[in-house]
Amino acid sequence: MTLLLQTCAACGAVQYPRRAVCRTCLSDRLEDRPQPAGATLLARAAICVSFNEDWASRLPVAAGTVLLDAGVQAIVLLEADPAAGARTTVRWQRDGEEPARLIATTMEEGA
Amino acid sequence: MTALGYHGVAVACPVTVRYARHSTQSAHWFIGRALADLLAASGIDKAAVDGLAVSSFTLGSDTTVALTEHFEMSPRWIEWLPTGGASGVIALRRAARAIQSGDANIIACIAGDTNDPASFADLIGNFSSFSSAAVHPYGAAGPNLPFALITDHYMRSYGAERADFGRIAVAQRANAQSNPNALFAGKPLDLETYLAARPVVPPLHLFDCVMPCAGAEAFLMMSEAMARQLGLGHATIRGSIERHNAYFADPVAVRGGWAMDRDDLYGQAEATPADMDCVQTYDDYPVIVAMQFEDLGFCNKGEAPALLRTHDLTIAGDLPHNTSGGQLSCGQAGAAGGFLPVVEALRQVTGQTLGDRVPDARLALASGYGMVNFDRCLCSAAVILEGWA
Numbered sequence: 001m002t003l004l005l006q007t008c009a010a011c012g013a014v015q016y017p018r019r020a021v022c023r024t025c026l027s028d029r030l031e032d033r034p035q036p037a038g039a040t041l042l043a044r045a046a047i048c049v050s051f052n053e054d055w056a057s058r059l060p061v062a063a064g065t066v067l068l069d070a071g072v073q074a075i076v077l078l079e080a081d082p083a084a085g086a087r088t089t090v091r092w093q094r095d096g097e098e099p100a101r102l103i104a105t106t107m108e109e110g111a
Numbered sequence: 112m113t114a115l116g117y118h119g120v121a122v123a124c125p126v127t128v129r130y131a132r133h134s135t136q137s138a139h140w141f142i143g144r145a146l147a148d149l150l151a152a153s154g155i156d157k158a159a160v161d162g163l164a165v166s167s168f169t170l171g172s173d174t175t176v177a178l179t180e181h182f183e184m185s186p187r188w189i190e191w192l193p194t195g196g197a198s199g200v201i202a203l204r205r206a207a208r209a210i211q212s213g214d215a216n217i218i219a220c221i222a223g224d225t226n227d228p229a230s231f232a233d234l235i236g237n238f239s240s241f242s243s244a245a246v247h248p249y250g251a252a253g254p255n256l257p258f259a260l261i262t263d264h265y266m267r268s269y270g271a272e273r274a275d276f277g278r279i280a281v282a283q284r285a286n287a288q289s290n291p292n293a294l295f296a297g298k299p300l301d302l303e304t305y306l307a308a309r310p311v312v313p314p315l316h317l318f319d320c321v322m323p324c325a326g327a328e329a330f331l332m333m334s335e336a337m338a339r340q341l342g343l344g345h346a347t348i349r350g351s352i353e354r355h356n357a358y359f360a361d362p363v364a365v366r367g368g369w370a371m372d373r374d375d376l377y378g379q380a381e382a383t384p385a386d387m388d389c390v391q392t393y394d395d396y397p398v399i400v401a402m403q404f405e406d407l408g409f410c411n412k413g414e415a416p417a418l419l420r421t422h423d424l425t426i427a428g429d430l431p432h433n434t435s436g437g438q439l440s441c442g443q444a445g446a447a448g449g450f451l452p453v454v455e456a457l458r459q460v461t462g463q464t465l466g467d468r469v470p471d472a473r474l475a476l477a478s479g480y481g482m483v484n485f486d487r488c489l490c491s492a493a494v495i496l497e498g499w500a
Contacts (some may be wrong), residue, residue: 017245017485042363043267045259048310051232052224052251061250065260065363065486073362075256084267099248104160 002034003090005070016072020030035070041086042067043076066090066104076102116379117348120207121338122496123331124152125457127292127465129385130442132328134225138169138445139181141223145327146182149219153331153343157184161217162332164190164206166222166446168234170407184500188215195481196393196488197353198446199328199453200221203494204351214299216333223327224445230432241485252312254395255320257486259312264363266314269413274419275312276397277305279432280318280439282424283394287436289426289466294442300473318439319397325442328454344461346496349474350379353492367399368491369479370406377408380495384408387495388472389431389459389499391452393486394439400432401479431469434459452477453494460498473498 006015010027014035021028044064050056062078066088074090082088088104095101126148128141142165150157165175165184173181182422192198202220208360210214235245235253250256265271284300287293300318302336306438308317331343338345355367377383390423392403401415409430410418423433434442435455438448455473458464479492 004431014473017241020234023133025305028115043260043264045256047250047252047256049255051235055251056114061248063249063256063260063263070430074485075246075260077249084263101248 001037003037007033038069039066079105080104121345123343123345126329128327136327141327145329162188162218164202166192197479197481199450200479200492218332221329222446222450226325255312275416287440293436295440321443324442328450329446349495353495364487396439418430
């Protein structure tokens with residue numbers, strides 16, 4: 001499985017969040033490329049209070065920090081309650097007009 | 112080229128404009144009242160203040176220069192500190208060099224913010240490009256989410272428990288009881304209440320989170336000679352450091368920039384952590400207090416829980432910490448929260464406290480941490496002040 005992420009065509013460094021120039025070599029030759037979608041869950045939390053009332057009906061929301069195999073960390077929504085240290089698969093979730101979000105699900109055994 | 116010390120520079124006139132949970136006054140009002148209080152405390156004329164350094168989140172489109180016209184001043188040196196919780200130390204560092212170089216003689220350093228019910232939500236929804244893109248869409252929980260993740264990771268990595276962080280909150284609440292400015296004076300806190308409090312973004316619960324409020328904190332910078340001439344109680348600067356985006360390769364923050372530069376800090380000061388009569392950390396969240404104790408050399412990484420279990424952090428204790436009550440018990444008046452450690456350090460070593468004083472306090476360590484850009488704060492800074500009451 002792959003995950004589309006901004007990547008530097010000059011040095012190969014993956015960028016997240018998206019940048020105007022490469023975080024490593026400062027090149028502006030940045031393009032979206034499929035990267036490995038595997039990640040390790042490093043930390044997790046449960047959002048019980050949100051500053052945006054649009055989230056009220058969805059609380060509590062499980063979120064975490066994953067270290068992507070592609071070499072960057074990301075804050076993601078968690079699906080299926082993985083434990084810290086678990087291997088996960090990360091994908092982009094697009095929900096109508098809302099911004100695309102990263103969502104991590106527990107990696108299947110042998111995946 | 113080795114860094115110049117801070118010889119000949121004085122920090123004077125700690126000022127606090129009373130905190131309010133909400134206010135209809137503008138940030139301009141809080142900062143203006145702080146300036147008025149600085150002049151009243153020092154006896155200096157407004158026209159004699161030739162430097163102005165300001166930090167604020169709620170001035171709208173205005174920065175320091177707009178305030179020069181608002182307050183009808185013609186300074187020859189200004190500074191704008193967009194460094195949040197590190198702004199107190201960084202303002203002090205910038206102003207000190209201006210005094211030493213002769214670019215300004217009397218510098219007012221002020222942080223102030225208002226707080227109306229809508230302003231905090233607006234602020235966190237648009238705090239930085241990276242947080243707008245990669246944090247806010249994930250539950251709109253503000254900085255509570257990244258710091259819950261840092262807290263969870265720290266607990267997991269070092270075996271810390273909520274009660275370890277609770278000890279910080281409880282001691283600070285005890286310290287706040289004598290501080291008339293603390294919004295939580297008169298509201299004692301015990302560990303049982305801390306542990307039972309409602310979850311916000313667990314592992315963060317209610318008493319792990321600051322209460323945003325309105326207020327201002329300020330001080331003056333000038334030469335030592337001028338401070339003595341004016342008869343002002345003042346402190347001198349034994350050493351200071353700053354660092355931005357430290358340890359960016361750490362996938363979750365476990366340390367801040369102080370760990371990179373603390374040897375330099377204590378080398379400048381010719382002192383050790385044990386010499387500090389009080390410690391004023393930036394307490395946006397208890398886990399960051401723990402990190403400051405570790406990264407500023409009071410204990411090894413991951414050992415802050417043990418340090419906190421074996422020391423008394425109250426004003427009368429053996430490791431007086433956040434003696435004002437800190438932001439967790441005073442409230443966080445926006446950018447003034449970044450000045451609180453410096454102003455409280457100055458208060459303690461010059462005997463100008465709002466509440467109780469650490470007996471014979473002479474050396475104070477004040478720390479800063481600010482600007483949660485994505486998943487951690489980027490600015491870290493620290494200063495050691497020596498009191499000459």
